Amino acid sequence: MNQFVATSPRQRRKQARPAELLAAALDHFVERGFAATKLDDVAAQAGVSKGTLYLYFGSKEELFKAVIRQGIFPVLDEGEAMLVQHEGDARTLLQGMLLRWWELVGATSLGGISKLMISEAGNFPDVAQYYHEHVIVRGRNLLRQALERGIAAGEFRAVDIESAIDVMFAPVIMLTVWRYSLAPCGCGRQDPETYLRTHLDLLLNGLENKK
Amino acid sequence: MNQFVATSPRQRRKQARPAELLAAALDHFVERGFAATKLDDVAAQAGVSKGTLYLYFGSKEELFKAVIRQGIFPVLDEGEAMLVQHEGDARTLLQGMLLRWWELVGATSLGGISKLMISEAGNFPDVAQYYHEHVIVRGRNLLRQALERGIAAGEFRAVDIESAIDVMFAPVIMLTVWRYSLAPCGCGRQDPETYLRTHLDLLLNGLENKK
DNA sequence: AGTAAATTACTGACCGGTCAGTCAGTAATT
DNA sequence: AATTACTGACTGACCGGTCAGTAATTTACT
Numbered sequence: 051m052n053q054f055v056a057t058s059p060r061q062r063r064k065q066a067r068p069a070e071l072l073a074a075a076l077d078h079f080v081e082r083g084f085a086a087t088k089l090d091d092v093a094a095q096a097g098v099s100k101g102t103l104y105l106y107f108g109s110k111e112e113l114f115k116a117v118i119r120q121g122i123f124p125v126l127d128e129g130e131a132m133l134v135q136h137e138g139d140a141r142t143l144l145q146g147m148l149l150r151w152w153e154l155v156g157a158t159s160l161g162g163i164s165k166l167m168i169s170e171a172g173n174f175p176d177v178a179q180y181y182h183e184h185v186i187v188r189g190r191n192l193l194r195q196a197l198e199r200g201i202a203a204g205e206f207r208a209v210d211i212e213s214a215i216d217v218m219f220a221p222v223i224m225l226t227v228w229r230y231s232l233a234p235c236g237c238g239r240q241d242p243e244t245y246l247r248t249h250l251d252l253l254l255n256g257l258e259n260k261k
Numbered sequence: 262m263n264q265f266v267a268t269s270p271r272q273r274r275k276q277a278r279p280a281e282l283l284a285a286a287l288d289h290f291v292e293r294g295f296a297a298t299k300l301d302d303v304a305a306q307a308g309v310s311k312g313t314l315y316l317y318f319g320s321k322e323e324l325f326k327a328v329i330r331q332g333i334f335p336v337l338d339e340g341e342a343m344l345v346q347h348e349g350d351a352r353t354l355l356q357g358m359l360l361r362w363w364e365l366v367g368a369t370s371l372g373g374i375s376k377l378m379i380s381e382a383g384n385f386p387d388v389a390q391y392y393h394e395h396v397i398v399r400g401r402n403l404l405r406q407a408l409e410r411g412i413a414a415g416e417f418r419a420v421d422i423e424s425a426i427d428v429m430f431a432p433v434i435m436l437t438v439w440r441y442s443l444a445p446c447g448c449g450r451q452d453p454e455t456y457l458r459t460h461l462d463l464l465l466n467g468l469e470n471k472k
Numbered sequence: 473a474g475t476a477a478a479t480t481a482c483t484g485a486c487c488g489g490t491c492a493g494t495c496a497g498t499a500a501t502t
Numbered sequence: 503a504a505t506t507a508c509t510g511a512c513t514g515a516c517c518g519g520t521c522a523g524t525a526a527t528t529t530a531c532t
Contacts, residue, residue, distance in 0.1 A: 067507095081383060085296035089492065099509050101494080110492065169380035171442040172292055182448040207466075212451055213459040220435035221428045231382040237393040240423055248424040255418075256467030278481095300518065310483050312520080321518065 068106050070096040075117050080162025080230055084114055084170045114170075115177055121163050122181075125154050126188050133192055140200030141257075145250055147196060148222055152246060161226040168227065190215050206257040214257075221249045279317050281307040286328050291373030291441055295325055295381045325381075326388055332374050333392075336365050337399050344403055351411030352468075356461055358407060359433055363457060372437035379438065401426050417468040425468075432460045 074095035078087040089110060093103045107113040132150065136143045155161050171178035193215045200206035225245055233239070285306035289298040300321060304314045318324040343361065347354045366372050382389035404426045411417035436456055444450070 083294065083296065083380065083384065085294065086384060088490090098507095100492085101510070102508055104493070105508075165379065168376065168438055168442040169294060171446060173294065173297055175446045178443050178446040178448065182443060182446070186443075186448070209462065210455055210459045213456040214463065216435070216450065216456060217432045217460045217463060221431035224427070224431035224435060227379055231379040232389050232393060232397075235382060235386045235389040235393070237389060237397070239427065244421055245424040245427060248421045249428045251420065252425065252428060252464065252467035254467075255469075256463035256465075258466075260471070299516090309481095311518085312484070313482055315519070316481075 067096070067098065067102070071098075071103055071106060071113070072117055072120055075113050076121060076159060076162065079114065079117060079166055080159065084110075084166075084173065089113075111174070114174070115180070118163060118167070118177060118181060121160050122155075122185050125151075125160065126185065126192075128154065129189070129192050133195060140196055140203060140205050141254055144193075144196045144200065144218075145254065147192060148218075148250065149246065152222060152225075152242070156222060156226040156229075157242070162230050164223055165227045165230040189219075193219060200257065204259055207259045209257065218253050222246075278307070278309065278313070282309075282314055282317055282324070283328055283331060286324050287332060287370060287373060290325065290328060290377055291370065295321075295377075295384065300324075322385070325385070326391070329374060329378070329388060329392060332371050333366075333396050336362075336371065337396065337403075339365065340400070340403050344406060351407055351414060351416050352465055354410065355404075355407045355429075356465065358403060359429075359461065360457065363433060363436075363453070367433060367437040367440075368453070373441045375434055376438045376441040400430075404430060411468065415470055418470045420468065429464050433457075 071092065074092045075087070077095065078092050087110075089103055090100050092113075093100045096103070103113070107116060129147065129151070132147065133143070136146070155164075167178065167181050171181075194211060197206065197209075197211055197214060201208055201211075225242055228239070239245070282303065285303045286298070288306065289303050298321075300314055301311050303324075304311045307314070314324070318327060340358065340362070343358065344354075347357070366375075378389065378392050382392070405422060408417065408420075408422055408425060412419055412422075436453060439450070450456070
């Protein structure tokens with residue numbers, strides 16, 4: 051009946067393959083970039099041969115797009131749910147959103163996708179376009195609403211909203227990107243918690259509407 | 262007499278080659294990344310054949326390192342000179358340093374080097390190490406001194422200095438990185454001036470030691 | 473001055489390794 | 503016997519790197 055219940059080991063594997071391949075692909079893409087990633091390696095890490103990979107994804111580029119898509123969508127869904135159900139001051143909302151993003155994306159291997167897009171956007175204009183429309187625009191909407199709520203309530207100063215969105219998200223993105231670029235080469239820095247605390251401290255003080 | 266005075270077209274070309282090749286290489290590396298850049302294309306853009314490129318640079322990786330080195334050093338020299346000769350409040354100094362960096366690096370093709378390092382650090386640990394030691398450490402020193410000056414004078418609050426350095430530089434880096442990743446794909450944003458103004462406004466308000 | 477030899481700057485055809493993508497074949501399951 | 507899931511050897515394109523050769527220029531010599 052249920053197409054998702056496996057009736058044999060073979061079927062069970064088949065169901066698991068795409069997710070396993072995507073996970074392996076994310077690892078390699080994030081670590082080495084698109085061009086330097088070998089599909090033989092990705093397949094091997096997922097426990098299959100390269101031929102099998104091509105049963106599930108039509109090309110390297112298709113695989114790349116699938117990684118981007120499936121990685122980031124669930125996070126935005128949760129973010130939007132969070133915004134709706136929040137009650138209380140905008141200050142707490144903003145802080146909660148940034149911290150939650152760090153938990154869900156920045157601190158996990160999903161954070162690698164940010165670095166991946168920055169690195170490869172030039173080589174994949176259509177993926178970049180897609181990412182912009184479905185990820186960045188949606189993400190910025192979340193922050194915009196939090197900001198507007200604070201300004202409307204007189205809690206925040208009337209800063210330029212569009213640029214403020216980018217300005218306040220930049221440090222979080224940079225922290226994430228750092229983990230996947232220079233940090234692994236022994237160029238480490240102090241812990242993310244201190245960094246985030248300082249960022250929020252500066253940001254909320256900077257936004258505060260002084261009496 | 263002067264070894265740099267060309268006495269024939271042929272010699273004149275030879276003197277100009279390395280710089281021309283480096284400029285072409287910067288363009289391609291920044292646009293496409295290291296792996297996707299073809300030396301045939303770089304050579305062609307510089308008006309020579311690939312063989313000639315190999316007369317001046319031993320390998321693709323050597324070329325890459327040379328691009329990084331020669332691009333970024335002069336900027337730091339100027340930054341340090343600026344710090345020494347500044348008089349007045351830390352607020353103005355900090356603002357001046359960030360704006361000057363934007364003028365010299367962010368807004369020029371040198372900005373591409375930031376994106377390049379983020380993208381390729383994982384594939385070139387030794388270049389990343391080199392960049393960290395000679396560029397990032399030096400750059401952070403500039404900002405640290407400006408911050409410390411402000412805190413010592415009671416102008417700024419006593420934030421955590423090391424993380425504040427990164428936090429306040431992140432938006433400028435992100436603005437630069439943006440230009441070389443998603444922006445060219447029609448995913449543009451409002452003008453850099455507004456962005457920088459908002460950043461400085463939020464930052465200096467956030468740092469301000471309130472009475 | 474004229475010219476032959478030596479040097480310099482550069483070319484582009486070529487080689488060899490790598491890797492995305494293919495497909496005939498195998499083994500498990502129905 | 504038929505179908506499904508998978509394999510891995512193979513191909514062909516691509517590109518970093520090489521090098522024998524060419525053309526421009528300088529030097530050396532008469």
